[in-house]
Amino acid sequence: MSSSRPAPSKRAGAAAAGAVIDRVPELVSVPDSELLHADARVDGVVTPSPELPIVGMCLVETGTLVELKSAMVRLASGGRGRFYLRRPQHKALLDAGGVYLFAVAEPRPAREPIAMKIVPATIVDDVVGDSWRDAGDDRADCAQVRWGRLFDSTEVSR
Incomplete structure (x- = not known):
């Protein structure tokens, strides 16, 4: 019997997204x-700040689509967390001129972000390059990006 409750990673991502939107x-x-x-x-112009830098843009305009991605600062293995990107979603953001808002978060409580950054999908496209892989089981191709590829460790250490 399958449960209608979302997977832990989905719940954690939703908690982090809620914290970012707050x-x-x-x-x-x-x-x-x-x-x-x-x-x-975006419902009002987003300008860069020390708490929310924007890469490669002076501002993010009203109406821009934003995909929120979070990663834990440290995995249980001790390594850095990763952002999981899905190819169809990425392509849609590219086509729409959208951006990602990446957040590095503590695992608990409620996945509060300790570092955030807005990056245009076009720049993320360069970061991902040809690292897309087949996810199998009729799922969309995906790519993993360690937070260290987008953030300097000094931005994340608190």
């Missing part, structure tokens, strides 16, 4: 939709 008042959550391929939309 911290960034210019973001509004968007309902799940295969057409949007995003978690949020």
Whole structure:
């Protein structure tokens, strides 16, 4: 018998996304939709700050789609956490001129972010390169990006 309760990683991602949206008042959550391929939309201009740097852009305009991705600062193995990207979602963000908001979070409580950064999907495309892999089981191709590829360790250490 299968449970309707989401997997732990899905629940953790949802908790982190909620914490990010609480911290960034210019973001509004968007309902799940295969057409949007995003978690949020900018509702007011986002400008860079020490708490939320923006890579390669001066600001993020109203209406921009935002995909929220979180990774734990440390895995149980002791290594750095990873962001999991899905190819169809990434392509949709590229097509829409969207951005990712990456958050590195403590595993508990409630996956509170300790570092955040906005990165345009076009730049993430360069970071991922040809590391997409077949996820199997009719799931979309995916890529994993360690947080150290997007953040300097000084941004994450607190």
